[in-house]
Amino acid sequence: xxxADSRFYVDNVPIRVFKNNKNIGVDYPSQPMHIxxxxxxxxxxxxxxxxxKINWTHxxxxxxxxxxxxxxxxxxxxxxxxxxxxxxxxxxxxxYWKLDHRQQRDYENVRKKYMNYxxxxxxxxxxxxxxxxxx
Numbered sequence: 001x002x003x004a005d006s007r008f009y010v011d012n013v014p015i016r017v018f019k020n021n022k023n024i025g026v027d028y029p030s031q032p033m034h035i036x037x038x039x040x041x042x043x044x045x046x047x048x049x050x051x052x053k054i055n056w057t058h059x060x061x062x063x064x065x066x067x068x069x070x071x072x073x074x075x076x077x078x079x080x081x082x083x084x085x086x087x088x089x090x091x092x093x094x095x096y097w098k099l100d101h102r103q104q105r106d107y108e109n110v111r112k113k114y115m116n117y118x119x120x121x122x123x124x125x126x127x128x129x130x131x132x133x134x135x
Contacts, residue, residue, distance in 0.1 A: 005017050005018060005019055005097065005098060005099075006018040007096075007099065013103075013106045013107075013110060014099055014103050014106060014107040014110070015107070015110050015114075017099065017107060018132065019132055035070065037063055037065070039061055039063075041054060045125070052116065071089075071090075071091060073086075073089060119133075120132075120133035
């Protein structure tokens with residue numbers, strides 16, 4: 001059976017695809033998830049290797065969250081995670097294992113337009129990329 005990818009969407013557009021590679025020890029999700037938002041200054045290393053600085057004149061920065069839905073599998077502890085791979089959850093059906101052509105195009109456009117940093121490509125920090133970076 002083929003491994004399914006974990007995909008994250010904003011307004012039905014895929015913004016992150018995580019390869020589930022259990023055969024290399026990357027089992028995702030590996031722990032219960034939660035939603036968290038934060039703002040941190042990563043301009044000394046994360047954004048273009050420190051070349052692009054945050055424009056603090058735009059502060060204060062605001063985030064607004066509304067009208068979003070969360071689909072998930074409730075767990076009480078990490079031993080309950082295995083139940084989340086059950087076929088009773090719609091996202092585990094084969095139809096959702098991979099991005100279709102339109103979703104793949106949208107995902108590539110999001111990466112080109114909005115992605116400033118990809119740790120999988122950061123050889124100075126990670127000379128050997130983490131296992132999840134390999135397809």
